[in-house]
Amino acid sequence: MENTRKQYILKTCVYPREPNPLNELRIATANHPMACMGDAGQLMAMLLKLLNPKNAIEIGVFTGYSLLLTALTIPDDGKVVSICSAYSRQTLGKPREGREFRLCFVDADKNNYWNYHKRLMKLIKIGGLVIYDNTLWGGTVALPEGDVAEAKREWRQCAIEFNKLVSADPCIEMSQVPLGDGITICRFIC
Numbered sequence: 404m405e406n407t408r409k410q411y412i413l414k415t416c417v418y419p420r421e422p423n424p425l426n427e428l429r430i431a432t433a434n435h436p437m438a439c440m441g442d443a444g445q446l447m448a449m450l451l452k453l454l455n456p457k458n459a460i461e462i463g464v465f466t467g468y469s470l471l472l473t474a475l476t477i478p479d480d481g482k483v484v485s486i487c488s489a490y491s492r493q494t495l496g497k498p499r500e501g502r503e504f505r506l507c508f509v510d511a512d513k514n515n516y517w518n519y520h521k522r523l524m525k526l527i528k529i530g531g532l533v534i535y536d537n538t539l540w541g542g543t544v545a546l547p548e549g550d551v552a553e554a555k556r557e558w559r560q561c562a563i564e565f566n567k568l569v570s571a572d573p574c575i576e577m578s579q580v581p582l583g584d585g586i587t588i589c590r591f592i593c
């Protein structure tokens with residue numbers, strides 16, 4: 404039922420409105436298990452339009468779908484800093500000139516989401532958003548561990564711990580949305 408509903412949304416409202424470059428990229432990478440956002444991407448594009456950020460960050464690039472979506476959506480003179488793999492901790496750990504970004508999309512190593520969150524607190528402007536992908540981890544966060552395939556347990560546990568910590572963070576407003584693999588939208592208020 405859930406998958407049928409998701410396919411209905413994708414076919415009716417998401418894919419017909421997808422910009423051509425994103426459509427081509429999604430089709431070219433469709434068979435990869437880490438590929439693309441679809442319905443969550445459409446929501447992210449709308450949030451980007453509302454926020455109109457001059458500076459955005461993305462952690463975890465892979466096919467570049469979400470990066471391309473961000474680049475196509477922010478103002479023409481906007482800038483996206485993308486960070487992939489081994490460089491992320493060094494780059495985010497370097498002192499920067501304060502809270503210069505209005506949006507970050509995090510879709511990288513799930514065991515570091517809370518570390519990213521703490522560092523992003525120093526980089527994202529008050530009122531800015533951080534969107535974390537995969538926070539439902541295929542719905543497994545809501546299942547007893549025994550019902551979850553061995554291969555999914557470690558990052559399920561990371562998602563569960565991150566969800567608890569972020570939910571208790573008084574510096575953000577948040578909404579966890581069951582689109583895609585679950586996205587958590589955080590708005591920094593302090």
Ligand SMILES: C[S@@+](CC[C@H](N)C(=O)[O-])C[C@H]1O[C@@H](n2cnc3c(N)ncnc32)[C@H](O)[C@@H]1O
Nearest residue numbers: 437463464465466467468469487488491511512
């Ligand atoms: C799920 S994919 C990202 C998908 C991407 N958002 C897209 O639209 O195609 C996860 C990516 O995170 C990267 N990654 C893994 N560990 C990372 C780290 N420590 N820092 C930054 N990127 C990392 C992986 O190399 C991979 O490219």
